[in-house]
Amino acid sequence: MTETITPEQTGGRDQDFLAPAARLRGAGIGALEELTDLERSERLARMREGSLGSIHSWELVTAVDGPGTRMTVFLNGCPLRCLYCHNPDTFLMRDGEPVEADEILRRIRRYRNVFKATGGGITLSGGEVLMQPAFAGRILAGAKAMGIHTCIDTSGYLGANASDEMLDNIDLVLLDVKSGDEETYKRVTGRELAPTIAFGDRLAEKGIETWARFVLVPGLTDDPDNVENVARIIERWRPVVSRVEVLPFHQMGTDKWDALKLEYRLRDTRPPEPELVESTRAIFRAHGFTVH
Numbered sequence: 001m002t003e004t005i006t007p008e009q010t011g012g013r014d015q016d017f018l019a020p021a022a023r024l025r026g027a028g029i030g031a032l033e034e035l036t037d038l039e040r041s042e043r044l045a046r047m048r049e050g051s052l053g054s055i056h057s058w059e060l061v062t063a064v065d066g067p068g069t070r071m072t073v074f075l076n077g078c079p080l081r082c083l084y085c086h087n088p089d090t091f092l093m094r095d096g097e098p099v100e101a102d103e104i105l106r107r108i109r110r111y112r113n114v115f116k117a118t119g120g121g122i123t124l125s126g127g128e129v130l131m132q133p134a135f136a137g138r139i140l141a142g143a144k145a146m147g148i149h150t151c152i153d154t155s156g157y158l159g160a161n162a163s164d165e166m167l168d169n170i171d172l173v174l175l176d177v178k179s180g181d182e183e184t185y186k187r188v189t190g191r192e193l194a195p196t197i198a199f200g201d202r203l204a205e206k207g208i209e210t211w212a213r214f215v216l217v218p219g220l221t222d223d224p225d226n227v228e229n230v231a232r233i234i235e236r237w238r239p240v241v242s243r244v245e246v247l248p249f250h251q252m253g254t255d256k257w258d259a260l261k262l263e264y265r266l267r268d269t270r271p272p273e274p275e276l277v278e279s280t281r282a283i284f285r286a287h288g289f290t291v292h
Ligand code: SF4
Pocket: 078, 079, 080, 081, 082, 084, 085, 086, 087, 088, 090, 126, 127, 128, 155
């Protein structure tokens, strides 16, 4: 399967930067299957200590995933199963490409001047970045040591995996609050809301800048009561939340769900009308947030 995403689908992302090996999903899996037991256990040990990670791809983006021009790295593995996920091919860690943390840091170094000139940096996304905390921690520490702005994009569900040391190396967190009430959160993600709230509380305590994100899906997350509850949760972290982003659902990952033979339940869901996007943003604005 070739990982081609058009710029239209990605909001103008620069796809030249996709990791060539990651364009062919399956190449990595084949390689993993051929490993001997010893090689496999060595690889697992290296993943545990974080010198090796499993990634889907990386790309250079502007004005998404944080400020300035950014190198966004998509890590494989996610404990959630969001009905609207655009990257279901990142669900499983074993489907990713094994990549050295040092290799990623070498690439980051190459773009250092671009990051500096644009006020950008790196963003670790996924999948769920906190599935691979040791690997992510190394990259964040390495980037920080180069003076580069660091960001993670996370659901917060595995927030307990983030050590204080790791958080010290993070400048910005994009925290997805996928719903405001337990029941809807569970319907959307298959998991519980509480860990996200706990992680947000921790970010607020540590004073780490946070952009809260909410995906607006008609018929699933758009109930004003649900949105109001999201806003109330984000209020807990007010001093550190510098913006709230309402991201309108759109059909982007359908082909991937089909290719993976997974049941895609939002096939008939349409993107929200501009009026609904506006009224949802207004709810967050009414709570005094800067909303995008
Ligand atoms: S948390 Fe992100 S990667 Fe994981 S299932 Fe949800 S949308 Fe997909």
